[in-house]
Amino acid sequence: MNIFKLSQKKMSKIGFRLTKIKDTEPINALSFIAILFLDIFVLVNLFIGLENHTDQMSKPSEYIPQICREIVIQDSWSAESRIRKLSSYLLHYDRRYYKKKLDTKVKHPICERIIDGFDDLKINKELIEIFKEREKLQKKYITFDNFQKNLNDEAKVLLTKIEAIDKQINDNDAVKQFWQIIAEQRNFSAELKSDLRKLNYIFPLKKLLFEMLFLLPLFAVLLWWNSISFKKERALQSFISSHLIVVTFIPIFITICKAVFEIIPDKLFKELIDFLESLKLIAFWHYFLVVLAILVSLLVIYLFQNKVFTKKRLIKRRLIKKQCVNCGKKLLPNLEFCPFCGEKLKITCGNCNEETYKGSEFCINCGERME
Ligand SMILES: [Zn+2]
Numbered sequence: 223m224n225i226f227k228l229s230q231k232k233m234s235k236i237g238f239r240l241t242k243i244k245d246t247e248p249i250n251a252l253s254f255i256a257i258l259f260l261d262i263f264v265l266v267n268l269f270i271g272l273e274n275h276t277d278q279m280s281k282p283s284e285y286i287p288q289i290c291r292e293i294v295i296q297d298s299w300s301a302e303s304r305i306r307k308l309s310s311y312l313l314h315y316d317r318r319y320y321k322k323k324l325d326t327k328v329k330h331p332i333c334e335r336i337i338d339g340f341d342d343l344k345i346n347k348e349l350i351e352i353f354k355e356r357e358k359l360q361k362k363y364i365t366f367d368n369f370q371k372n373l374n375d376e377a378k379v380l381l382t383k384i385e386a387i388d389k390q391i392n393d394n395d396a397v398k399q400f401w402q403i404i405a406e407q408r409n410f411s412a413e414l415k416s417d418l419r420k421l422n423y424i425f426p427l428k429k430l431l432f433e434m435l436f437l438l439p440l441f442a443v444l445l446w447w448n449s450i451s452f453k454k455e456r457a458l459q460s461f462i463s464s465h466l467i468v469v470t471f472i473p474i475f476i477t478i479c480k481a482v483f484e485i486i487p488d489k490l491f492k493e494l495i496d497f498l499e500s501l502k503l504i505a506f507w508h509y510f511l512v513v514l515a516i517l518v519s520l521l522v523i524y525l526f527q528n529k530v531f532t533k534k535r536l537i538k539r540r541l542i543k544k545q546c547v548n549c550g551k552k553l554l555p556n557l558e559f560c561p562f563c564g565e566k567l568k569i570t571c572g573n574c575n576e577e578t579y580k581g582s583e584f585c586i587n588c589g590e591r592m593e
């Protein structure tokens with residue numbers, strides 16, 4: 223058997239499904255380009271739409287923001303370090319070119335008070351100036367090494383100035399209130415920790431569900447449109463809807479893959495890759511990816527060939543409805559040729575040499591599968 227010829231035949235068959243509307247109606251180059259543009263346009267829009275859609279959700283990093291994790295879970299805002307920490311957050315925010323006025327994302331109730339408190343501080347111009355002054359002095363102070371810090375008069379003066387500013391900051395009413403909030407929210411450490419752990423598992427699933435809410439209705443509508451246009455033999459509509467089904471399937475497949483990869487712990491992958499690397503067999507990982515890609519393509523092509531608009535499906539439907547397999551006109555039983563288009567309606571079975579209907583899946587005499 224000539225494998226090359228066989229695969230060539232198969233490829234041209236697949237190409238046929240994507241490039242021809244019907245046997246008799248090859249698509250011209252311009253229409254093909256138009257449909258290609260439609261495919262790309264829809265695909266791009268789906269991805270942008272998907273992003274905007276999921277952007278409405280609170281990500282784990284937004285639901286439990288970094289500052290809240292540091293304060294409540296890591297407990298790294300001690301009395302000694304809290305001014306330094308607050309300074310870096312406030313000045314980082316102040317220097318941002320684009321300042322988001324209002325963060326509308328939902329926050330964890332434990333974090334909410336902290337974020338609200340911080341929001342009050344970051345718009346406090348007077349306070350920001352104090353922190354800027356402190357940073358200036360601090361920068362100068364750290365140019366001295368530890369030995370000089372103790373002896374050098376200039377360093378001593380700087381330190382006294384910084385300590386005076388720290389006192390001023392600690393005496394500030396807004397800051398006092400913030401320290402109070404921090405002290406209170408720290409008591410919920412265990413609770414927030416367990417919520418965060420849960421969130422890391424649940425979020426990918428929730429996100430997948432949310433994404434499917436956007437993609438599946440469209441996919442369902444396209445399948446419905448395809449089946450209607452197929453039944454009514456609207457070749458062009460069948461053709462376009464088939465294209466769009468495949469196009470819509472791409473983001474669906476990608477989001478499912480992403481969710482699976484997010485749910486499977488990163489550690490598992492890391493260990494697997496480390497293991498393969500240690501054996502100098504990292505190539506296997508890429509083999510695996512290639513095999514996965516091939517399997518998925520096969521699945522997509524199979525779906526496209528068998529479930530979407532195909533000639534086989536059309537012929538089967540016409541046989542059931544006692545129509546001519548070529549032109550679709552209703553026929554009287556047991557004709558040799560179609561009276562409308564001249565199509566030969568019967569063929570000889572290669573197994574039993576008896577006549578059977580053209581387009582039937584099995585021979586009506588011996589039950590052998592037909593080509
Ligand atoms: Zn006919």
Ligand SMILES: [Zn+2]
Nearest residue numbers: 571574585588
């Ligand atoms: Zn037969």
